[in-house]
Amino acid sequence: MAEDALRSNGFSSGLALILSEDDQKGYNQNSHRISCYDDIGHHSVERTMEYILDLPHKSIHHLPPSVDVDFIRCILKNYVARSGNNKTVYHDDRSGVSLADHGSEPDTVVIDNASVCGDLRVVREPFLVESFAVFSSARVNACVWKGKWMYEVTLETSGVQQLGWATVSCPFTDRKGVGDAEDSYAYDGRRVSKWNKDQRAYGQSWVVGDVIGCCIDLDVDTISFYRNGVSLGVAFDGIRKMEPGFGYYPAISLSEGERCDLNFGSRPFKYPVDGFLPIQAPPSSISLVSSLLQCLHKLLEVQCLDKSDLRYFEKLRRLKRFAPIEELYYPVSYGICEEFFNIIKANSPSMEYIAWGPVVSFLLEVFGMQAPHDCVSLDRVIDLFLKFPGSTLLFQHAIAALSWNCRMAPLVLVDCPYSGSYRFLALACHMLQREDLMVIWWNSSNFQFTMEGFLSRKGPNKQDLQFLVPSVWWPGSCEDTGSESSMMLATTALSAAVNKMEEMHRELCRLVIQFIPPITPPQLRGSVFRKFLQNFILNIRGADHTITSSSASNNSVIVSLYTVILHFLSEGFPMAEVSGLVLDSRDNAGTNGGFLHKGGKRSFPIGLFLKGDPHRTWTSRIGGSMNNLLKSHPVDDEIEDIQWDEGCMDDGDARITHSTVRKPCCCSISDVDSVRTSKDYARSTVRSSKVPSSSFSERSSHVAAECSTSSLSDEIENKPSSSASPLTGFGYQPLQHLGSAPLTSQLSSEILRQEELLDVMLLLYHLGVAPNFRQASVLLHVSAIAINFSLR
Structure with a gap:
């Protein structure tokens, strides 16, 4: 290790020289100072300093009357000089x-x-x-x-x-x-x-x-x-x-x-x-930067122990191995950071390398790779860094590095559920809860690119799948029951990991929706997220004409955005202040559930579906293309609201809606349908029979599963679709409670409405989700044929 090499440089003699000259040099009396003579003793302070600064044992023989920032920097400057004389000589x-x-x-x-x-x-x-x-x-x-x-x-x-x-x-x-x-x-x-x-x-x-x-x-x-x-x-x-x-x-x-x-x-x-x-040599200062950050991490580590009730640390204190660190925290941490940022300033072309390497590794180490995370220590580090010039660009590079790591983070079975991109997403989400860091990220030139990176997921190839699901079992296979239980454990662990990543995706999008950019004229919450969606769809639409199965690089981002929006619209927004800003005033905010599950009188601005955006006109909709639908079903130029009773289903004299105890088919599963579905599922030769579904038990999953079946009740009323055309071929009754009314207020260009999110979600479905379903269907069919041949 780099720090091990630096430790063997005969550093003790250098410290002795510095400390022997201490009385002659003197220190800035205006600096923050603390007394070295505490109740544990002078000797324990020396040992604590040696541990934090990674110095040889008993290399500090005498301390000045006080420890301040100048004293720490004096030690570290000698550390810099010694390290510089012994650094790796790359040109040799x-x-x-x-x-x-x-x-x-x-x-x-x-x-x-x-x-x-x-x-x-x-x-x-x-x-x-x-x-x-x-x-x-x-x-x-x-x-x-x-x-x-x-x-x-x-x-x-x-x-x-x-x-x-x-x-x-x-x-x-x-x-x-x-x-x-x-x-x-x-x-x-x-x-x-x-x-x-x-x-x-x-x-x-x-x-x-x-x-x-x-x-x-x-x-x-x-x-x-x-x-x-x-x-x-x-x-x-x-x-x-x-x-x-x-x-x-x-x-x-x-x-x-x-x-x-x-x-x-x-x-x-x-x-x-x-x-x-x-091919290109790394910065010569990288070893020193890593050592300084390691010293800062040891300082945080000792501070956490100092505040704990661990018997082990109490024993160390009784043995005078460590002194209480709270009073030492400021001079030591500030001294380390001053040297750290001075090195960055002197090597500004190397800032990206330093941020992507030692800084991100340090932040991940402080925060922790899995829950529970050390948020307190991370916040102290961020507060400390933000006091120094150069921290803005450093954090921009660090956020970009976290985003890039999300693109190439594979799922590893033994690390589940904290696998894949979770650790990078969790760190980024906690950092971006701070408004100052959110502003720094938003002001970066690559905000759009890094946002897409955070929403990316790395897929496996054939060899990866063998490690992720080492045992495969299906009814009638020659494998024993051990293979069945092994596959159940693997799929459950992978499901938990996917759930963790999706949770972080929702948290990140919530933070972006909630963010108000500091610009003039003032913007409302949701404007940044809307702009991101618009740019993303334009980029996808531009690539779609030449898209192939190998070049759909943004497909995982499409699916992530689709699931995030679907969850928000189905389950509601996690924070009242967010949902209150994107809810239409005409919505019944008092009903339970999300936008898709509200009952009673509903309305939708049909103008959303009639926009002249080029990236929308080519998309096929239920009933045909947009141009064909406009010819078949002319619409008045005046923007209107389409109105209906949401979720009505006539059952004799009783009306079943989303607001009643009995639910429409999209939110309930009848016993008959449940039995039929389970029997059909059991007859499949390409599934794992008993794989727990609890990890996918969110209501949105049930809604998607039920609403996508072809045997829905003939009495279910058709919900508004992008074509505004009923599916008469499937036995649906005409929409009984449909009407229209002039829109009392134009669609706001500032307020992000849930109707907009629904419109975007449907477009994302056409762009990437539906092709995934088709591809999965083909793969299942091929697998079923292969299994049938193997059983003969």
Whole structure:
């Protein structure tokens, strides 16, 4: 560890020199000071300081009459000097890499624009690239000819991409790229192949969010690839030796619409491989920054113990190992942070690396990976950081790093339910409860992008599924009952993990809805969330014309937004102040349940469905496209409210609504239907019989399940749909209580109404949820056929 290396530098003599000169130097009398002579004794304060600052035992022999910020900084400055004299010398280990100057920052890896073939653009700094041509290729400005090197590629899409290494002599054309020539080597997870002039099977299929490590070992002349830190094996051996300055360049080839993020060392690697160096050297100050943050973490740790009733810590205090820390907290914490931010100021180009690496790791460590989280300690750290210049940009980078980690956080069975993106989401949600951090995030240039990142979920490939569900069982299978119970435990654990992530998604969206941006003219709650939805739908609609199963990178975000909005509309908003602002004044706020379950007189602004937005007109609706519906069912130009009695179902003389004890079919399950459904479910050959459904027992799930069946009661009245056309082909009666009235007030452009959320939810269903259902149906059908054949 870096701190272990620093600890072995003979630091005691340096401290002795500082402390022996203490009387001569003096300290600022205006600084915050505390007495070192407490009731536990002078010796215990020294030992406490040594532990927090990671100093050798008894390295502090004499303390000044008082401990203040200047004294702490004096110690730390010696720490900085000693660390600087013994830091890792990167250029000695990096003699096998050469960077060409292309007008960028010195020693910075960039795309060599002269090498680009096709249309490859950097769509987001520093290295999120996308191909806008049928086939695009490029190299960077760095090559290697000896040693062991690597770079990482994070997949934003999972289509045809060829990632690897190539020499400068390898030609790029509109049909040939990396791996299509001699001395050119690539891996393509879409086609599960490796390329060197020809194609051969290799590796695993990749999915969106995968991190591909591209490694070249010029000591043994091999090239290998890693998927999420797991080796895929040696892909190529016996590669040709190169002369200095004429080595192998990191290179990529992307099909049209493919996107990936390249990391050559400008940020910490997600899955570093032992022995392999990044193409771009990390900041030289990274070890010192990590050590300072570790000192701050020890300070918080001791402070928490000091306030606890643990017998172990009481014993340490009796043995004079630690002094009470409350009085030491200010000078020690402030001194550490002053040195920390001074280092950042002196190395401003390295701030992103520091934030993405040591800072995020430190915040996660303080907050905790799973509940219960240490919110008090985290708040103290945030309060402390915000006192220093430079903290705004630092937090913007940290929030971006948390968002990026959500995109590539896999589900791990042993970590459930706190698996996947939970730890990053939980930390972000707690941080963004603070208005000052929410403003910092909102003011960042990548607010839209990071919001989408927080709502992303990484899916598994075939190999991942084998680890997530190691045992598979179905009625009639040859597996024993142990496999059934094992699968039940696995699916229950995974369901709990998904529920945790969905809970964090709802909390994040609630915070964004509640946020009021500090701009003029004043905005209302919900305006930021509305803008995010509008931009997201426009981006999706723009990509939809060329969408493929491999390039639907935003599909997980669509599903997340759909489930969040569905939950809000079905179950209600979690906070009264939020729901009160987005509820229409004409809604019956006194009824129980969410917007979708309110009874009585209801109305809906039909103008929402008649907007001339280009991204809406192409969407097919019940009864046809929007243009076809407008021709078949002309609507007055004047905006109107459509009115009806919600949830009515005639049962003789009694009327059943959402407000009565007996519920309509969408909110109740009859005994007959329950028996029929359970029998049909039991006959299925592709399900797990006894998998608990309690984790999915929310009312919204029941509503979705019941309302989607094709055997609904003939007496159920049709609810308003986007086409405003009854489904007469399914035996529904005409809508008996339908009417219309002029809209008394125009739709506000400021207030986010629940009707708007419903409209967006329906659009999201067409964009991403319905294709998922269709794909799942096909997969179930294929699995059923395979199982039937295996049972014969």
